[in-house]
Amino acid sequence: MTAITLQSTLTCPECGHSETLEMPQDACQWFFECKGCGAILRPKPGDCCVYCSYGTVACPPIQRGSSCCS
Template identity: 65%
Template sequence: MQLQSTLTCPHCAHAETLEMPENACVVVHLCAGCGARLTPKIGDCCVFCSYGDVPCPPVQRARDCCGAPMDEGL
């Protein structure tokens, strides 16, 4: 299980490595480079899944962010 992910801002390309919570999604992140408000892309549960180099811990465990198994057919 990886608990760090490097987020890259789609607006300014600023990258920062952050600790991810193990049991929650981060749905809003403010870019330290340009101040842009990052939110998940449609279909993603959190900013780490959308803009990070490592998906969030629930997704790494093949669970959704509420702890339920993810539908493998999607």
């Protein structure tokens, strides 16, 4: 079994601010407020969460091979 990575670096598409965060292990995060510019990040169409859209690592449920976050 492959280890699940719990940290991902989110990069704001508005201002470029990056922040490394610990992801929830069993859920998706649908909103995130950028600490650089205050923009509210939401998943891109087809992605389940902000980590899958703007992070360096997909969320843990996707890493485990789940088709969707619950």
